[in-house]
Amino acid sequence: MKPYENKKSMELRAGFGVGLVEAGEANADVVALSADVCGSVKINDFAKAFPERFVQCGIAEANMVGIAAGLSLCGKVPFLGGFAEFVTGRVYDQIRQVVCYSNKNVKICGSHAGISLGEDGATHQTMEDIALMKVLPNMTVLVPCDYNQAKAATLAAAKHVGPVYLRLGRSKMPNFTEEGAPFEIGKAQLLNEGKDVTIFACGHLVWEALEAAKALEAEGICAEVINIHTIKPLDTEAIIASAKKTGAVVTCEEHLFNGGMGDSVAQTLALNCPTPMEYVAVDDKFGESGTPDEMLTNYGLRAKDIIEKVHAVLKRK
Amino acid sequence: MKSTKELQTIATQVRRDILRMTTAAKSGHPGGSLGTADWMTAMQFNLMNHDPEHFTMDGKGQDMLFVSQGHITPVIYSTMARRGYFPVKELSTFRIFGTRLQGHPSTAHNLPGIRMASGSLGQGMSVGIGAALGKKMTGDSNLVYTLHGDGELQEGQIWEAAMFAGAKGVDNLISTIDYNRQQIDGTTDQVMTLGDLKAKFESFLWEVVVIANGNDMQQVLDGMAQAKALTGKGKPVGVILTTEMGYGVDFMQGTNKYHGAVLSADDLPKALAQLEETLGDF
Numbered sequence: 186m187k188p189y190e191n192k193k194s195m196e197l198r199a200g201f202g203v204g205l206v207e208a209g210e211a212n213a214d215v216v217a218l219s220a221d222v223c224g225s226v227k228i229n230d231f232a233k234a235f236p237e238r239f240v241q242c243g244i245a246e247a248n249m250v251g252i253a254a255g256l257s258l259c260g261k262v263p264f265l266g267g268f269a270e271f272v273t274g275r276v277y278d279q280i281r282q283v284v285c286y287s288n289k290n291v292k293i294c295g296s297h298a299g300i301s302l303g304e305d306g307a308t309h310q311t312m313e314d315i316a317l318m319k320v321l322p323n324m325t326v327l328v329p330c331d332y333n334q335a336k337a338a339t340l341a342a343a344k345h346v347g348p349v350y351l352r353l354g355r356s357k358m359p360n361f362t363e364e365g366a367p368f369e370i371g372k373a374q375l376l377n378e379g380k381d382v383t384i385f386a387c388g389h390l391v392w393e394a395l396e397a398a399k400a401l402e403a404e405g406i407c408a409e410v411i412n413i414h415t416i417k418p419l420d421t422e423a424i425i426a427s428a429k430k431t432g433a434v435v436t437c438e439e440h441l442f443n444g445g446m447g448d449s450v451a452q453t454l455a456l457n458c459p460t461p462m463e464y465v466a467v468d469d470k471f472g473e474s475g476t477p478d479e480m481l482t483n484y485g486l487r488a489k490d491i492i493e494k495v496h497a498v499l500k501r502k
Numbered sequence: 503m504k505s506t507k508e509l510q511t512i513a514t515q516v517r518r519d520i521l522r523m524t525t526a527a528k529s530g531h532p533g534g535s536l537g538t539a540d541w542m543t544a545m546q547f548n549l550m551n552h553d554p555e556h557f558t559m560d561g562k563g564q565d566m567l568f569v570s571q572g573h574i575t576p577v578i579y580s581t582m583a584r585r586g587y588f589p590v591k592e593l594s595t596f597r598i599f600g601t602r603l604q605g606h607p608s609t610a611h612n613l614p615g616i617r618m619a620s621g622s623l624g625q626g627m628s629v630g631i632g633a634a635l636g637k638k639m640t641g642d643s644n645l646v647y648t649l650h651g652d653g654e655l656q657e658g659q660i661w662e663a664a665m666f667a668g669a670k671g672v673d674n675l676i677s678t679i680d681y682n683r684q685q686i687d688g689t690t691d692q693v694m695t696l697g698d699l700k701a702k703f704e705s706f707l708w709e710v711v712v713i714a715n716g717n718d719m720q721q722v723l724d725g726m727a728q729a730k731a732l733t734g735k736g737k738p739v740g741v742i743l744t745t746e747m748g749y750g751v752d753f754m755q756g757t758n759k760y761h762g763a764v765l766s767a768d769d770l771p772k773a774l775a776q777l778e779e780t781l782g783d784f
């Protein structure tokens with residue numbers, strides 16, 4: 186199996202922050218908005234570099250979405266940042282009306298997504314955001330897997346014309362993709378070629394999928410690992426081709442079972458090539474307080490859980 | 503520029519359009535549309551710096567208007583068509599399948615003059631602020647206008663936006679409140695009293711102009727001129743436009759009955775008899 190090395194664990198939100206400054210340097214129309222969480226979501230470097238292009242909205246996310254939509258009318262490329270729950274679920278209707286239905290060039294950047302947020306507990310740990318955002322017409326949904334990819338996805342979002350939801354985690358996670366590697370929206374990323382089973386993963390769980398594949402290799406199971414960093418538009422071609430090749434699928438995500446990336450893959454398979462499939466996701470419940478490690482382990486989102494699901498799906502082949 | 507008399511003449515035709523559109527569609531919101539017909543006519547024909555024949559989404563070099571209570575499409579579309587954004591005859595397609603004249607304003611159907619969807623209430627002031635900030639960032643000295651229902655002020659987002667605009671001194675924004683004191687379930691006092699609106703906005707660091715009779719064209723022109731004169735001085739400007747819901751037809755006036763209910767084909771002639779056909783029906 187192709188080796189992947191964790192160069193240094195880093196926060197995805199930090200990759201976003203660096204990418205945003207670079208996007209701002211490349212395009213004078215890039216502007217940023219925050220709702221009193223500038224430091225938490227790593228917009229502070231942008232605000233310092235381009236104070237005249239930064240809008241502090243206070244603790245008022247709904248207003249922030251509307252302001253971003255209004256700015257986009259004037260040719261600006263607004264990136265609004267906040268905790269993922271509060272820039273998706275809290276403002277779903279605002280995003281629906283003035284971003285997606287009105288089809289404006291607004292980038293919604295949700296940090297602190299998923300259960301690995303940890304100690305803050307369930308009010309802040311959104312595991313519904315992918316579902317909420319992917320169901321909106323015109324929306325593009327990006328879930329990068331590490332620091333380097335978060336930066337690359339931010340730069341890609343800045344160039345893409347149209348609404349984008351960019352999902353980012355809070356905690357330090359392995360950084361293993363190549364620095365400066367291109368990020369193509371809508372193109373699944375093949376990380377390991379295999380023949381026995383396909384593991385589709387997104388976000389923090391891509392690293393866990395690679396760890397699982399490594400362990401499976403020792404058992405003689407050759408797992409294909411594909412990073413679905415774009416949930417929408419989904420690379421259905423890559424999904425169908427891989428499922429046809431391996432005949433068994435496991436999806437892995439730090440999200441609820443309902444409505445996440447796994448459901449998008451399941452829909453693709455059901456319509457095109459029904460294939461035995463298992464989910465690694467959280468089944469219809471809210472999170473709680475704990476360390477990021479404890480959360481991922483106790484909610485079944487580790488490499489060992491992926492391996493279990495691979496064994497289960499292989500029996501159904 | 504039109505004279506006050508000419509604007510009144512246009513507003514009368516707009517009221518006919520509103521009633522004929524909604525009765526033909528068997529749906530829509532005539533009450534608030536009739537009440538704001540004078541203001542919308544004044545805005546489209548005299549007050550705004552805009553070029554209907556060369557509509558651009560970015561509105562650069564022009565004033566922008568966002569009608570936050572999107573349900574008053576009858577008056578929005580009628581005044582837009584009469585001003586030249588699209589053919590007047592298209593008003594006959596209101597709410598019909600395939601129309602550009604959607605029940606609530608939409609950008610998905612490429613109707614010139616509409617820059618943002620509205621209908622889900624409370625969002626237009628935020629959008630207006632964003633456009634106003636965009637104009638400042640791009641060195642465009644034109645103004646941004648928003649219009650809101652008074653019942654709409656019950657939405658919390660309005661106050662997020664009002665707080666922002668005051669705190670940040672968004673002084674190229676004029677937000678008008680259609681103060682008709684009616685909403686679907688009753689009067690605003692019955693549903694959720696609005697209190698002293700002027701004091702509320704002033705406490706949010708706004709300048710406020712009160713137009714005592716928003717169905718008097720001269721008062722609308724004077725009040726809005728006063729509002730315009732207050733822009734560029736570090737504060738957003740609010741206008742409390744006192745109107746009568748259903749104004750122009752005696753039996754529709756001063757009640758919430760026609761907020762979202764339309765005249766029957768039988769009642770329509772009785773209403774039209776009170777409104778002279780001044781410019782020709784669509």
